[in-house]
Amino acid sequence: MELKKPMKARRIHxxxxxxxxxxxxxxxxxxxxxxxxxAVEVYCHSVKESEKSICAIYPDQIYxxxxxxxxxxxxxxxxxxxxxxxxxxxxKKIKPELKEKFDQWDxxxxxxxxxxxxxxxxxxxxxxxxxxxxxxxxxxxIAKVLSTxxxxxxxxxxxxSGLRGRGGGGFSxxxxxxxxxxxxxxxxxxICNADEGDPGAFMDRSVLEGDPHSxxxxxxxxxxxxxxxxxxxxxxAEYPVAVERLEIAIKQAKDYGLLGKNIxxxxxxxxxxxxxxxxxxxxxxxxxxxxxIEGKRGTPKPRPPYPSVSGVWGKPTIINNVETLANIVxxxxxxxxxxxxxxxxxxxxxxxFALGGKIKQTGLVExxxxxxxxxxxxxxxxxxxxxxxxxxxxxxxxxxxCITSANLETPVGFDELVKLGSxxxxxxxxxLDEDNCMVDVARFYMDFIVDESCGKCTPCRIGTKRxxxxxxxxxxxxxxxxxxxxxxxxAVYIKENSLCGxxxxxxxxxxxxxxxxxxxxxxHVVDKKxxxxxxxxxxxxxxxxxxxxxxxxxxxxxxxxxxxxxxxxDPFVIDPELCIRCGACVLNCKFDAIVRA
Amino acid sequence: MVNLETLKQIQRDTLNQINLINxxxxxxxxxxMGTCGKAAGAKLIFDYLTEMKREYHYPIQICPxxxxxxxxxxxxxxxxxxxxxxxxxxxxxxxxxxxxxHQHIKQNIVLDQYTINGVKETYES
Numbered sequence: 001m002e003l004k005k006p007m008k009a010r011r012i013h014x015x016x017x018x019x020x021x022x023x024x025x026x027x028x029x030x031x032x033x034x035x036x037x038x039a040v041e042v043y044c045h046s047v048k049e050s051e052k053s054i055c056a057i058y059p060d061q062i063y064x065x066x067x068x069x070x071x072x073x074x075x076x077x078x079x080x081x082x083x084x085x086x087x088x089x090x091x092k093k094i095k096p097e098l099k100e101k102f103d104q105w106d107x108x109x110x111x112x113x114x115x116x117x118x119x120x121x122x123x124x125x126x127x128x129x130x131x132x133x134x135x136x137x138x139x140x141x142i143a144k145v146l147s148t149x150x151x152x153x154x155x156x157x158x159x160x161s162g163l164r165g166r167g168g169g170g171f172s173x174x175x176x177x178x179x180x181x182x183x184x185x186x187x188x189x190x191i192c193n194a195d196e197g198d199p200g201a202f203m204d205r206s207v208l209e210g211d212p213h214s215x216x217x218x219x220x221x222x223x224x225x226x227x228x229x230x231x232x233x234x235x236x237a238e239y240p241v242a243v244e245r246l247e248i249a250i251k252q253a254k255d256y257g258l259l260g261k262n263i264x265x266x267x268x269x270x271x272x273x274x275x276x277x278x279x280x281x282x283x284x285x286x287x288x289x290x291x292x293i294e295g296k297r298g299t300p301k302p303r304p305p306y307p308s309v310s311g312v313w314g315k316p317t318i319i320n321n322v323e324t325l326a327n328i329v330x331x332x333x334x335x336x337x338x339x340x341x342x343x344x345x346x347x348x349x350x351x352x353f354a355l356g357g358k359i360k361q362t363g364l365v366e367x368x369x370x371x372x373x374x375x376x377x378x379x380x381x382x383x384x385x386x387x388x389x390x391x392x393x394x395x396x397x398x399x400x401x402c403i404t405s406a407n408l409e410t411p412v413g414f415d416e417l418v419k420l421g422s423x424x425x426x427x428x429x430x431x432l433d434e435d436n437c438m439v440d441v442a443r444f445y446m447d448f449i450v451d452e453s454c455g456k457c458t459p460c461r462i463g464t465k466r467x468x469x470x471x472x473x474x475x476x477x478x479x480x481x482x483x484x485x486x487x488x489x490x491a492v493y494i495k496e497n498s499l500c501g502x503x504x505x506x507x508x509x510x511x512x513x514x515x516x517x518x519x520x521x522x523x524h525v526v527d528k529k530x531x532x533x534x535x536x537x538x539x540x541x542x543x544x545x546x547x548x549x550x551x552x553x554x555x556x557x558x559x560x561x562x563x564x565x566x567x568x569x570d571p572f573v574i575d576p577e578l579c580i581r582c583g584a585c586v587l588n589c590k591f592d593a594i595v596r597a
Numbered sequence: 598m599v600n601l602e603t604l605k606q607i608q609r610d611t612l613n614q615i616n617l618i619n620x621x622x623x624x625x626x627x628x629x630m631g632t633c634g635k636a637a638g639a640k641l642i643f644d645y646l647t648e649m650k651r652e653y654h655y656p657i658q659i660c661p662x663x664x665x666x667x668x669x670x671x672x673x674x675x676x677x678x679x680x681x682x683x684x685x686x687x688x689x690x691x692x693x694x695x696x697x698x699h700q701h702i703k704q705n706i707v708l709d710q711y712t713i714n715g716v717k718e719t720y721e722s
Contacts, residue, residue, distance in 0.1 A: 123665030210663020257598035
């Protein structure tokens with residue numbers, strides 16, 4: 001066989017006219033056909049009223065213009081594979097401003113399709129230095145607010161921006177502030193909710209670690225708007241780095257007189273205190289969080305009264321998520337029109353997602369609302385590793401749900417995701433591939449909920465426990481079709497009768513996997529098979545007689561002596577009664593003779 | 598106690614320092630030290646750099662920073678020079694850091710093989 005020279009890694013940037021947009025997919029197809037799609041990254045950029053379709057190849061810095069189908073084929077076959085230029089189509093003299101643009105795009109390609117508002121300073125400044133925060137327009141927003149705006153004007157600005165709470169529900173932040181402002185009380189409170197408990201979510205942590213001062217400044221603005229003088233940051237003790245940096249930030253702000261009395265010389269007093277949570281999931285729910293701040297056991301209360309009327313110590317309180325607060329400062333500085341220009345009509349602004357699970361580029365991404373989920377998974381996350389195929393995406397943590405590949409074209413937005421039976425939640429995005437069993441995923445989340453249910457109301461305390469037991473029955477191979485019906489009934493009952501948000505969404509992991517992957521559940525209960533090969537009790541190990549070399553290595557490694565045979569004479573056989581499905585024999589066998597099914 | 602004027606003053610001074618204008622330092626080195634970076638070993642690099650700066654007086658400004666967003670490539674080290682040229686090194690360890698100090702800081706040679714552009718398929722597991 002002819003050995004191929006490994007191809008140089010390249011980036012292709014396409015600047016396409018409106019009518020040429022389909023060329024992107026053609027280019028990707030041609031690359032795939034020539035087996036070089038792994039070495040070449042394709043980026044497509046849109047510029048309003050671009051005159052020509054131009055293609056730039058980096059790092060070589062070669063440009064071609066007037067892109068068409070034919071040229072794309074030539075480009076891949078001649079330029080990329082043979083490293084020869086296609087002289088007649090090359091754009092020799094590129095306009096300097098255009099070249100600059102391409103260079104800029106090439107530099108910024110790690111933030112390809114991203115818009116950074118919340119994470120604007122993360123990775124750019126030293127979070128332990130207040131001076132560096134001030135250098136990038138820090139504390140300018142509070143200065144602007146104190147010197148030129150009345151509290152009502154601040155609230156009007158936030159309402160006009162259409163900012164919605166990033167913690168899950170998506171309630172209008174400005175409205176929340178307005179309610180707290182109109183509540184009559186001498187004392188009011190501002191709370192920053194940094195109790196981030198969803199498995200796989202770490203956006204709030206990163207914001208607090210990367211840019212703690214922006215949260216403090218936003219809390220000051222909120223306090224000025226509603227007339228509060230005291231704030232709490234409720235953060236879990238499991239985030240030691242974030243807590244440490246917040247403490248430093250608060251101390252520095254106090255030293256500069258940015259917290260305390262007569263801030264910046266104006267008649268405005270504000271102070272912030274950190275409250276450490278012990279890491280209970282339910283304390284992210286606002287009434288439970290308030291109870292926890294007051295030193296009581298963190299259990300939720302029925303609403304109304306809402307915290308905007310009666311919150312901490314019975315006083316009007318606003319509770320905002322970290323990410324929501326991180327949006328406040330840019331809105332004040334740049335105005336609501338600018339904020340409205342990003343995102344969609346109903347969900348303006350950006351959303352930070354923590355990409356995790358079976359994806360090549362795990363990490364934090366911040367995208368403008370309205371981008372499709374497909375772009376997040378394939379363009380930013382670069383798809384699933386090891387050439388596995390995408391199965392589903394879990395958003396919103398245990399309260400959210402699964403989105404299947406059929407719905408990947410959906411734009412990101414609060415209402416759009418709810419329509420799919422999932423929710424935006426705080427922004428954890430866990431990608432599942434073909435090796436994940438959906439029943440097992442539901443079981444994992446249900447296990448989490450059972451642990452975290454506070455036990456105050458019966459549907460959530462006992463219902464989720466029963467649901468988990470039933471899921472366990474299925475994964476252990478004792479499921480029946482009647483059981484599935486019973487589970488659905490129970491899940492709906494829990495949803496309708498629980499006290500707080502945790503219970504009302506507790507059965508979502510089961511319901512959404514059940515609705516989207518019904519065949520998989522049915523295969524588990526009827527055929528007793530787990531196609532993803534995750535549920536151990538449903539697996540069968542057999543040795544293929546024709547492949548067995550009768551070496552006996554598998555038998556020696558078996559912890560339960562379930563494999564019998566004679567070395568060199570009889571093929572080895574696994575006794576299914578004794579087998580505990582540990583999989584040690586599969587790892588030991590050098591000839592792939594043992595199959596798992 | 599700061600007021601509006603001193604706030605502006607601090608901003609101007611710090612921006613000069615960050616952009617390495619009229620400073621002794623010639624390079625600003627950003628180390629991703631969020632929880633993701635620390636878990637990947639950024640603290641070791643930070644300690645190593647501070648040690649080197651104290652011992653050999655490298656003209657560098659060491660700046661621990663938060664998460665950049667590409668947690669899988671941590672520890673990440675970004676070197677910014679006086680011309681505003683950014684170079685991002687990924688999956689850095691002490692050995693690579695040593696080379697960066699010797700080549701990039703001392704002689705201004707960018708070590709392409711360790712940068713985010715040079716390494717391909719690093720995230721392929």
